[in-house]
Amino acid sequence: MKPPKKTPTMSDVAREAGVSPMTVSRAFKSDAYVNEETRKAILAAADRLGYVMDSMASGLSSRKTGFVAVTIPSINNANFADTVRGLTEGLQAKGLQVLLGYTNYNQEEEERLVRQLLTRRPEAIVVTGGTHTGKCRAMLENAGIPVIETWDIPADPIDSVVGFSNADASAKIVAHLVETGRTRIAFLGGDASRDTRGFDRRRGFIREMESRGLDATRLVEAGPPPISMREGADALARLMSRWPDTEAVVCVSDLAAFGAMTECQRRGLAVPGTIAIAGFGAYEISDICVPPITSIDPHCYRIGLLAARRIIDLLSDGPDSETESHTLVEPGLLVRASTFSDCNP
Amino acid sequence: MKPPKKTPTMSDVAREAGVSPMTVSRAFKSDAYVNEETRKAILAAADRLGYVMDSMASGLSSRKTGFVAVTIPSINNANFADTVRGLTEGLQAKGLQVLLGYTNYNQEEEERLVRQLLTRRPEAIVVTGGTHTGKCRAMLENAGIPVIETWDIPADPIDSVVGFSNADASAKIVAHLVETGRTRIAFLGGDASRDTRGFDRRRGFIREMESRGLDATRLVEAGPPPISMREGADALARLMSRWPDTEAVVCVSDLAAFGAMTECQRRGLAVPGTIAIAGFGAYEISDICVPPITSIDPHCYRIGLLAARRIIDLLSDGPDSETESHTLVEPGLLVRASTFSDCNP
DNA sequence: GTTGACTATGTTATCGATAACATATAGATC
DNA sequence: GATCTATATGTTATCGATAACATAGTCAAC
Known part of the structure; x- marks a missing residue:
C-alpha cells in the first residue's frame, strides 16, 4: 500500500518544525529551556510525521539506556511475576524499563542470559538468587553497574541484596x-x-x-x-x-x-x-x-519494589542513600487449616 | 575496591589484539572472512578485558536491534507466559530477543506501552488481542515492521494474525x-x-x-x-x-x-x-x-511458536514465505469430570 | 549604559558499532 | 608471468541522538 519509507528521525521533525535537531531533543526531554510555543509546535510536527523517538540512539549518545535487566528462573511463576511487577512499577517513575529474561533454573542459562542482557547496556541488573557460575559472577562484577541479588541471602554478595533466608x-x-x-x-x-x-x-x-x-x-x-x-x-x-x-x-x-x-x-x-x-x-x-x-x-512484590528503590537510590547522583546495601524482607508464616491441630488429638 | 573504569569497547579489544576494530566486529559476527587464528586471538583478548559487545551501538549502526517487542495483558498469567515462552524459544535460534511489556488489560496502557517499545526499534512486534486505540493502531501501522496480533481474530487485522475465536x-x-x-x-x-x-x-x-x-x-x-x-x-x-x-x-x-x-x-x-x-x-x-x-x-505455547515462525519468515529476505498471513489455532475442548453427565440422571 | 542572570536556540563532536568500499596477499589458471 | 578469484584485513562515513559549548536576546539592577 504505502511505500516502505523508513521511520522519521529527529532531523525530519526539526525540519518540519523549522528548528534545529537539538531543540527537538530538548522538547522531548523537557529537562531544559524550550519555549512553550516552540515545544508545542515541535510535538505537533512530531505527531504529523508519526515520529517515535529512537531510544537506542539516545542511549548511545547519553550513555543512559533506560534499561534495568532482570533475570528470573521462570516466567511461568506467580511469585517471580510479582517481583517483576514490583520492579516494573517501582522503576516506572524514573522512566526505567525492565528488560526481562529467564534462566530455566539453570546457571549455565543464567550465564548466557546475563551476557545477552549486558550487551544491552542496562543501568542496573537484578538477578534472582545468590549463586552463579564463575564467569557470570565476573561479568556482573565488571559490568560497572549496580547489581541486586534477590530472593536469597548470598554468602558472598556481589553488591546489593534484597532477600530473605x-x-x-x-x-x-x-x-x-x-x-x-x-x-x-x-x-x-x-x-x-x-x-x-x-x-x-x-x-x-x-x-x-x-x-x-x-x-x-x-x-x-x-x-x-x-x-x-x-x-x-x-x-x-x-x-x-x-x-x-x-x-x-x-x-x-x-x-x-x-x-x-x-x-x-x-x-x-x-x-x-x-x-x-x-x-x-x-x-x-x-x-x-x-x-x-x-x-x-515471601512478599514477592515487596522484594521487587525494594530492589527498584535501591536501584533508583544508587543511580541518583546524591551521595546520601536512603536504602541499605542489604535489605532483609522477613517472610511471614500464614497458618491455615491444612495444619490446624484441633483435628489431630 | 576497583576504580569505576568504564567498560571496554571494541577499539580496546582491537588494540589488545593488534587488529583493527572492524576485524573485531567480524570476529564477533562470524559472518565474514576472518582468519581462524586471528579470531581466536581476538576472542582471547576480549575475554582478558571482559569485553561484552554493545548491541545498542551495533543496532544503531546495522539497523538491526535484535529485539522483538511483545505485549501481554498481564505478566502473572500462565497462559500468556506460555505464549511468551513459545516466542522466546522460537526466536532464539535467529538471535532475536523478546522485549516484554504488559498492559494490565488496558488499552490506554497498551498505547503507552507500544510507544515505549517502539522507541527501542524492535524488528517486529507481537500484541495480544486485535482491538487497540486509534493512536496505538496508527503507531503499529506506521512502525514499518511486521505486526502480529495474537489470541484473537481481529475484524480488521493490522498485518499478520496468529489466533483463534x-x-x-x-x-x-x-x-x-x-x-x-x-x-x-x-x-x-x-x-x-x-x-x-x-x-x-x-x-x-x-x-x-x-x-x-x-x-x-x-x-x-x-x-x-x-x-x-x-x-x-x-x-x-x-x-x-x-x-x-x-x-x-x-x-x-x-x-x-x-x-x-x-x-x-x-x-x-x-x-x-x-x-x-x-x-x-x-x-x-x-x-x-x-x-x-x-x-x-487455546494452545498458548503453540501460538507463541507460530508467531515466532511468522516473524522469522517475514524478516528473512527470501520472497517465498512458508507461513500464512493469518494462522488459526483451533482450541481443543478438554472434557473432564466437572461436566460429566453420569451423575446427572 | 553596562553588567549579569536567565531564557532560548544553534553548532560541533561524539557515543560504539557496522556498511560500504578499498587494499593486500596467496594460490589457481591460462 | 599475467590474470583472476578467494581470503583476510584496513579505512572512512554513518546510524540517530545528546553533551558540551557557543550564541543571542530580554530584563532587572546598579
Missing part, C-alpha cells in the same frame, strides 16, 4: 508443625542440584529437624524444578508408600503442596486430620483451596 | 454442556469493558445459547480482569443466590472456575452432580484439582 523460612514451618504436635515430618522438593532456593529450603528443614532431635531423612524428590502440581501429587504418593505414618509434609512450593493435597483427597487421607500439609510462596491457590494450605509469604 | 471456544463449551443434558447455564466473567477476549467469550456464550433457544441472561460479572480465584468464588455465590437452579457455569478462565468450584465445595454443592463447571485456558490447576475441570486448551 529460604532456610529460615523452612525452619519456621517446621517449628509450627512441631508446635502443633507433629514429629514425623517429611520434605517434598525438587532435585537438589539446580534450584538453589529449593535446596536452601530443604537444608533449613533438615537443620531444624535435627536441632529438635527429629528424624530428617524423609526427603522426597519430585524431579527437576519447577515442581508442578502433578509432580507434587506423584511425590506424595511415593512418600506415603515409603513412610505411611508421615504426619506432615513441608513442600517446596504451594503448587507442589496443592498437588500433594489433591493426591490426599484421591486417597481419602484427611488434611489436616491424618496428614498436615504446608507450602511456600503464598500463591492464591493456597488461600482459596479447601482446606486452605499453610504457607510462607 | 474466543467466541467459538465458548460456543463449543455450551454445546458440550447442552449435549450432556444441561439447559440452565450461566456465564461467569469479568466486566465486559476492558478485556476484549473475555468479552468475546461472553458474546460467544450468548450467541450459542440463543441459537439453541436457551435463556442467555444468567450473566455474572466478577469485577475487572484479571478475575482471581477469589472473585470466581464470590461470583458463584452471587450466581447461586440469584439463580439457585443453575445447572452449569461457563467461566471466563480456569482460575475463576476453580474458585467457583471451591465455593461449591464450601456450600456442599456437588460438582458435577448438582452443578457442572467449565473453565478456559487449560491451566494446570484444572487438570489436577478434584474433580478436574472441563476446559478449553
Whole structure:
C-alpha cells in the first residue's frame, strides 16, 4: 500500500518544525529551556510525521539506556511475576524499563542470559538468587553497574541484596508443625542440584529437624524444578508408600503442596486430620483451596519494589542513600487449616 | 575496591589484539572472512578485558536491534507466559530477543506501552488481542515492521494474525454442556469493558445459547480482569443466590472456575452432580484439582511458536514465505469430570 | 549604559558499532 | 608471468541522538 519509507528521525521533525535537531531533543526531554510555543509546535510536527523517538540512539549518545535487566528462573511463576511487577512499577517513575529474561533454573542459562542482557547496556541488573557460575559472577562484577541479588541471602554478595533466608523460612514451618504436635515430618522438593532456593529450603528443614532431635531423612524428590502440581501429587504418593505414618509434609512450593493435597483427597487421607500439609510462596491457590494450605509469604512484590528503590537510590547522583546495601524482607508464616491441630488429638 | 573504569569497547579489544576494530566486529559476527587464528586471538583478548559487545551501538549502526517487542495483558498469567515462552524459544535460534511489556488489560496502557517499545526499534512486534486505540493502531501501522496480533481474530487485522475465536471456544463449551443434558447455564466473567477476549467469550456464550433457544441472561460479572480465584468464588455465590437452579457455569478462565468450584465445595454443592463447571485456558490447576475441570486448551505455547515462525519468515529476505498471513489455532475442548453427565440422571 | 542572570536556540563532536568500499596477499589458471 | 578469484584485513562515513559549548536576546539592577 504505502511505500516502505523508513521511520522519521529527529532531523525530519526539526525540519518540519523549522528548528534545529537539538531543540527537538530538548522538547522531548523537557529537562531544559524550550519555549512553550516552540515545544508545542515541535510535538505537533512530531505527531504529523508519526515520529517515535529512537531510544537506542539516545542511549548511545547519553550513555543512559533506560534499561534495568532482570533475570528470573521462570516466567511461568506467580511469585517471580510479582517481583517483576514490583520492579516494573517501582522503576516506572524514573522512566526505567525492565528488560526481562529467564534462566530455566539453570546457571549455565543464567550465564548466557546475563551476557545477552549486558550487551544491552542496562543501568542496573537484578538477578534472582545468590549463586552463579564463575564467569557470570565476573561479568556482573565488571559490568560497572549496580547489581541486586534477590530472593536469597548470598554468602558472598556481589553488591546489593534484597532477600530473605529460604532456610529460615523452612525452619519456621517446621517449628509450627512441631508446635502443633507433629514429629514425623517429611520434605517434598525438587532435585537438589539446580534450584538453589529449593535446596536452601530443604537444608533449613533438615537443620531444624535435627536441632529438635527429629528424624530428617524423609526427603522426597519430585524431579527437576519447577515442581508442578502433578509432580507434587506423584511425590506424595511415593512418600506415603515409603513412610505411611508421615504426619506432615513441608513442600517446596504451594503448587507442589496443592498437588500433594489433591493426591490426599484421591486417597481419602484427611488434611489436616491424618496428614498436615504446608507450602511456600503464598500463591492464591493456597488461600482459596479447601482446606486452605499453610504457607510462607515471601512478599514477592515487596522484594521487587525494594530492589527498584535501591536501584533508583544508587543511580541518583546524591551521595546520601536512603536504602541499605542489604535489605532483609522477613517472610511471614500464614497458618491455615491444612495444619490446624484441633483435628489431630 | 576497583576504580569505576568504564567498560571496554571494541577499539580496546582491537588494540589488545593488534587488529583493527572492524576485524573485531567480524570476529564477533562470524559472518565474514576472518582468519581462524586471528579470531581466536581476538576472542582471547576480549575475554582478558571482559569485553561484552554493545548491541545498542551495533543496532544503531546495522539497523538491526535484535529485539522483538511483545505485549501481554498481564505478566502473572500462565497462559500468556506460555505464549511468551513459545516466542522466546522460537526466536532464539535467529538471535532475536523478546522485549516484554504488559498492559494490565488496558488499552490506554497498551498505547503507552507500544510507544515505549517502539522507541527501542524492535524488528517486529507481537500484541495480544486485535482491538487497540486509534493512536496505538496508527503507531503499529506506521512502525514499518511486521505486526502480529495474537489470541484473537481481529475484524480488521493490522498485518499478520496468529489466533483463534474466543467466541467459538465458548460456543463449543455450551454445546458440550447442552449435549450432556444441561439447559440452565450461566456465564461467569469479568466486566465486559476492558478485556476484549473475555468479552468475546461472553458474546460467544450468548450467541450459542440463543441459537439453541436457551435463556442467555444468567450473566455474572466478577469485577475487572484479571478475575482471581477469589472473585470466581464470590461470583458463584452471587450466581447461586440469584439463580439457585443453575445447572452449569461457563467461566471466563480456569482460575475463576476453580474458585467457583471451591465455593461449591464450601456450600456442599456437588460438582458435577448438582452443578457442572467449565473453565478456559487449560491451566494446570484444572487438570489436577478434584474433580478436574472441563476446559478449553487455546494452545498458548503453540501460538507463541507460530508467531515466532511468522516473524522469522517475514524478516528473512527470501520472497517465498512458508507461513500464512493469518494462522488459526483451533482450541481443543478438554472434557473432564466437572461436566460429566453420569451423575446427572 | 553596562553588567549579569536567565531564557532560548544553534553548532560541533561524539557515543560504539557496522556498511560500504578499498587494499593486500596467496594460490589457481591460462 | 599475467590474470583472476578467494581470503583476510584496513579505512572512512554513518546510524540517530545528546553533551558540551557557543550564541543571542530580554530584563532587572546598579
